[in-house]
Amino acid sequence: IEMGDPKIGVITSGIAYQHAKEAFGSRASFLKLGFTHPLPSRKIIDFSRKVERIYVIEENDPFIENHVKALGISVIGKERLSLCGELNSEMIASRLLGENVSGCEITEEKALPRPPVLCSGCPHRGVFYELGQLKDTVITGDIGCYTLGSAEPLNAMDTVLCMGAGISAAIGFERAFKKIGRTSRVIGVIGDSTFFHSGITGLADAVFNRSQITVCILDNRSTAMTGHQNNHGTGLRLSGKPATEIEIKDIVKALGVEHFFEINPNDLAGLKALLKETAVLEGPIVILAKWPCALLKELPPQDRSKFDLPQSKYTVQEDMCKKCKKCLTLGCPSISFIPGAGSRIDESTCKGCSLCYQVCPFHAIQKRGDRNV
Incomplete structure (x- = not known):
């Protein structure tokens, strides 16, 4: 009282x-x-x-x-x-x-929108960057972190329906295009965990129907979107103890896919050349883009040595930056642009994927320790 x-x-x-x-x-x-x-x-x-x-x-x-x-x-x-x-x-x-009390004033100014984006160093970014450069191509997506490949500035995904539809929808588009005489290329995108969950049957259908599609399996060594659970291909159980690692490559070949390629998704030139090379091949083609999720804190020893982690960070040579904003087309949250000054890289969040280094036409982005950085 x-x-x-x-x-x-x-x-x-x-x-x-x-x-x-x-x-x-x-x-x-x-x-x-x-x-x-x-x-x-x-x-x-x-x-x-x-x-x-x-x-x-x-x-x-x-x-x-x-x-x-x-x-x-x-x-x-x-x-x-x-x-x-x-x-x-x-x-x-x-x-x-009976008192009239005015509350706080509400400002009319609105905060800038902050839509979700792929993380700094995400291994999916390079794939979507190159897919977004392709002309006359339909890209069918799936459920996972990589669904964000549909957002600007990457804008490299046309459909998202459900788990497994990255492959099955691609089969449908290719078949429909063939009926109407359209020659557009069809590329299906699916993650490693989703492939084990719902993609194997779709790929079997693609082989069965001799579908002229390209399937990009994005293997980031984890079920990252839902909390980094392990999957059949990581070689680890939920407890962290070793498990039998099921190779995606073995499944793909066992299904009868004749054209299988594995690539580092951070190699933009290699990705571009591979997408061009596979455009003329017959039958279903599978490209396995394999690199660990940038947020993974623990990796099996074989992965840590194979992928040479951690990577060196990158920085902008301010006197060389021409303010062309090419690096911003990657949609990396570690890269910002200061009007009148140019691009900047937040080294506290940079994961060293090197994509910005590869796309900068003026070599203004350098690895920490190179030149006078």
């Missing part, structure tokens, strides 16, 4: 107490209930005898109000305060005290 002016008594609890305290201040006495079930009937009666008028202020339904009325105490509550909507100090002051 907090005694103030005895003319008004307020029975309340929880956050409603803070709102009431702000509205009434020292102009009222307060009974703040710590427990509302069972209610302290004796304390409520004692409090009611010390004040002249009682308001019950609570959120939502009049639970406390009804109980107090059942004790034979006359109170004012929900007949003035709303059953729904937000309870705040302005409403209390207006409806119980």
Whole structure:
């Protein structure tokens, strides 16, 4: 009990107490209930005898109000305060005290949108960067981190439906295009975990139907989108203990795919050449882009040595930057642009994937330690 002016008594609890305290201040006495079930009937009666008028202020339904009325105490509550909507100090002051209290001013300025993007150093970025350069190509996507390849500035995905549809939708597009005489290339994109989950049957259908499609399997050595769970191809169980590693390459070849290629997705020139080379091949083609997720903290020893991790970071040679913004087309969150100054790389988040180094036409981006960096 907090005694103030005895003319008004307020029975309340929880956050409603803070709102009431702000509205009434020292102009009222307060009974703040710590427990509302069972209610302290004796304390409520004692409090009611010390004040002249009682308001019950609570959120939502009049639970406390009804109980107090059942004790034979006359109170004012929900007949003035709303059953729904937000309870705040302005409403209390207006409806119980007749005061017009203006709330905080709402600015019309809106914050810049921050849509989700692929992480710094994401191994999927290079694949989507090169896929986005292709002309007259339909790219069918799937469910995973790589779904973000559909967003600007990469803009390298035309469809996303469900797990496994990266391959099955590609089969359908290719078949439909053939019927109408359209020669557009069709490329399906699917992650390693999704391939094990829902992609194997789709690839079997592609072989069975001799579909003229290219399937890019993005193997980041993890089920990254949902929390970096291991999958059949990582060689580790959920407990971290060794497990039998099922090679995607073996599955693909066992299904009868004749054209299989494995590549480092951070090699943009190699990716570009491979996409061009495979455009003229017959039958389903599979490209396995294999590199660990940039957020993985633990890797099997064979992966750590194979992928030569960690990588060196990169930085911008400020005097060489021509402000062309080519590096921004990668959509890397570690790269920013300062008007009048040029591009900058946040070295605290850079993972050393080197994509920005590869796309800069003026060699303004260098590895830490090179030249006078």
